[in-house]
Amino acid sequence: MNEDPRLRIGFIPLADAAALIVAVDKGFTTDEGLDVELKREVSWSNVRDKLNIGLFDAAHLLAPVAIASSLGLGHVRVPILAPFNLGLNGNAITVSPDLYAALAASVEGDLANPMNSAKAMARVVAERRARGRDPLAFGMTFPFSTHNYQLRFWMAAGGVNPDEDVRLVVLPPPYMVESLANKHVDAFCVGAPWNSVAVDLGVGRILHFVSEILARAAEKVLAVRERWAQDNPNLLLRLVRAHGRAAGFIEESDNHAEVAAILAAPNRIGVDAEVIMRTLAGRLKVSPDGAVRTSNRYLLVGRANAARPDPVQAAWLYAQMVRWKQTELSDTLLAQAVAVFRPDIYDQAVGVPGPMPAGEPADGVGAFAGPAFSPKDVAGYLRTWAIPGR
Amino acid sequence: MDPLLKVVIVDESPVRSAIIEEGLREAGFTQVTRIEEMANLLARIYALDPDVIVIDLENPSRDVLEQMFQVSRIVKRPIAMFVDQSDAASIQASVDAGVSAYIVGGLVKERVKNILDLCISRFNAFSRLQTELDQAKTALEDRKVIDRAKGILMKAKNLTEEEAYALLRKTAMNEKKKIAEIAQSVITASEMFK
Structure with missing residues (x-):
């Protein structure tokens, strides 16, 4: 042929x-x-x-x-x-400064540990419900996406039911940062370069590299x-x-x-190109204050x-x-x-x-x-x- | 055709979505809504509860609509007309025009086929308008460049306007280029000699 x-x-x-x-x-x-x-x-x-x-x-x-x-x-x-x-791998979970502060106030132990952060998320979710506030919204890229499964895997391990306790919404990656800035979502899971863009603009803080949740994810x-x-x-x-x-x-x-x-x-x-360099090197600015996290498993x-x-x-x-x-x-x-x-x-x-x-x-x-x-x-x-x- | 079908047009181009809405209304559809703001798109769509959603293929928010396919959340499951492989000609026409549609209300496909056909022809009409507009703009730009080049030649070679234009045209023909390209070279060269 x-x-x-x-x-x-x-x-x-x-x-x-x-x-x-x-x-x-x-x-x-x-x-x-x-x-x-x-x-x-x-x-x-x-x-x-x-x-x-x-x-x-x-x-x-x-x-x-x-x-x-x-x-x-x-x-x-x-x-x-x-x-x-x-x-x-290659994705990261980024949260708004407000949600980061709420998690930091509720966490027991180091927030960089995903089990600690997931349990802190469960507490924040419960507290919001007790106060009658809207459920937290998480942006992800597609119903059939690793982002969707990574977010769910992580929060469910801490006791958050992703279908009942929070809202998971599909957002095109180029709209993620704007949606976080406008408070349409409180957090998102997306690939590079969008987490870095949110950090650089000061509207988000990288909570986890997904490689901290799963060492290998296709x-x-x-x-x-x-x-x-x-x-x-x-x-x-x-x-x-x-x-x-x-x-x-x-x-x-x-x-x-x-x-x-x-x-x-x-x-x-x-x-x-500099933003892409961070991804390739696995060395990302995670916070608007300039804090950097390094991982040899980022992507x-x-x-x-x-x-x-x-x-x-x-x-x-x-x-x-x-x-x-x-x-x-x-x-x-x-x-x-x-x-x-x-x-x-x-x-x-x-x-x-x-x-x-x-x-x-x-x-x-x-x-x-x-x-x-x-x-x-x-x-x-x-x-x-x-x-x-x- | 059912004039009571609720149609939502998701398009960030207000001109194009107006053209489509007009087409649908002319065809007798009375319940047509345009969404141009993409924030909270799904909530807006749920609030309108449409039977048919039309979206342009250059819109990243197509992925947002995919969430409607998740069975657990809502009763109504949409069907994407675009991926129904039974009608290859219709798919090709949609892709070429750059439009896709989702049927939400469990309607029979044939009942909304004329909506898609209408959108395809309106999308094509819009791109033709766009092309004509672009061509008109280019023609205007070209005219300005040619006028400047003529002025330079008239001054440098002491030619009349007609002679300057004839020279540009002859050179363009000899070099198998557009007159505007030759004119641009004249301008560039004259600026280098300044």
Whole structure:
């Protein structure tokens, strides 16, 4: 079959599109004989729909959307494959100065500890209810998003029921900061660069990097239609190989300035390169007063085998969809969800990665609370999280 | 067609949404509301309780509408017309025009197809207007540049206005460029010689 090397690939202007953007703009896709046109999009709905109906050959996509699309949740069912993981982690939870003060006043122990902060949140929520005030509102990017699940996982561990005690609202990332400033939301969970933008403007304070909540969380994937992958097996391998090269390039700290400059371009992410540098270095200003927090896990693009799709991550995301009643628990659906992540294609294109470095979580997730995750016993795992009375 | 269908237009472009509203009203729909302010979008939509929502594809708030698909919260589940793959021509037309619609009230698709068709044609009409406006602006800019270049040539080479224009046109033809481009080169060159 003749495979047409002219590819249209959609992306949302976020730092975790780095491997895709660098693969194209550094010419790694050209080296693989591909002629890629990057299409910047304004909403995940657009990315998903244009991928589904074939206007895009591939896309930078929320990992849970790839699974939801494959299971037919909320929309028509279009089987999607994820042969490359564009990033692990990379999000942060930012709260308004008022909410930060309320949490700081209620916390027992260090607020930087996510269990302490989640319990403090439960106290703030209870106190607001006692006073008859409106529930707190949390912005997140999409119903099927890691942001949604990360917020829920964290607050539920402290005793907050995310469906009853607070309001979770979808907000497009570019509107997050404004909504926080206008007090339409009290907090949000979003990817880079928006948390830093809120801090720089003095309207928010980063409470947690999501890597403090989950050590490894599949954030965005390179997504293709299963059908397209079947029709274009060679293009797929070349595309994944170019991404592998890009991920390696991005993770060399000597290249960070060049990567930041590429990503900062107006037709790519279109923000200050310095803000992107913070993300790449995992060194973020967390408070308007200038306090800085550093993490070597803030956003993992290629290191610690981050780029290889991990079926355990797919199973974990599916478990969250079940936990929050977006779908039902069944072995068939679980198997379909897991099959979206394709480490075999990655291995074929990029090569089998070395062993996982020391310090990575044994269960592949590394949650700050609760039992280790096992894809073999999702039901048992979810039972431990059952909220009394739900 | 059901004139009592409640239609909400979500569009940050007031001109375009006015054009669409006008079209819908002309077609006999009486309950048409425009939302141009994106803050608290979902609350505004719930308050209006529409049967059909029309939104432009360049609007990031499409993702906000996705929250309506979450079963736990509301009874009415919308259907996105845009992703119904049974009608490829209609999808292509929507994408080209840049519009998407959601049917909220569990209505039969055919009953609202004419709404989408109408929006598609109005969206296209709007982009044609936009293009014409852009072309008119460009033409005006070009005219200014050409006039300045003519003035420079008339002074430097002691030509009449007609002769200056003929020179610009001949050079443009020889170099296979637009007259405005040649005129711009004349202006740039003359500024360098100052």
